[in-house]
Amino acid sequence: MEPAPIRKFHLENLNCANGAAIETADIVLMTDSPLKMAEVVTIAKHTRRIIWQNISLALCIKGIFLTPGAFGLASMREAMFADMGSVLLAVANSTRVLGK
Numbered sequence: 001m002e003p004a005p006i007r008k009f010h011l012e013n014l015n016c017a018n019g020a021a022i023e024t025a026d027i028v029l030m031t032d033s034p035l036k037m038a039e040v041v042t043i044a045k046h047t048r049r050i051i052w053q054n055i056s057l058a059l060c061i062k063g064i065f066l067t068p069g070a071f072g073l074a075s076m077r078e079a080m081f082a083d084m085g086s087v088l089l090a091v092a093n094s095t096r097v098l099g100k
Helices: 003-024 036-070 076-099
Strands: none
16 A cells, blocks of 8 residues: 555656756657657747847837937837837737747
8 A cells, every 4th residue: 555655756756857847948849759840940940030030120110210319300209109110010020920
């Protein structure tokens, strides 16, 4: 009768260790197929491309409104709308990853 509690204790420790490993891992494959790594790499490359697009879009919009703002030709309202517009465009652009 003694091994049952010991076995349960070991299983709980393994589950905790497995959860910690999943939390700290960069990639977790939930299936037994290592062929999924190719799909992971494809999605990662697509995501990196979209991130760079979002960064360049935000910097271009900031640059466009920074120059007239420095000379007093753009109001705070226009700069705020440009900033919110660039954020919304970046979010909309990022949703393309969900289609992969």
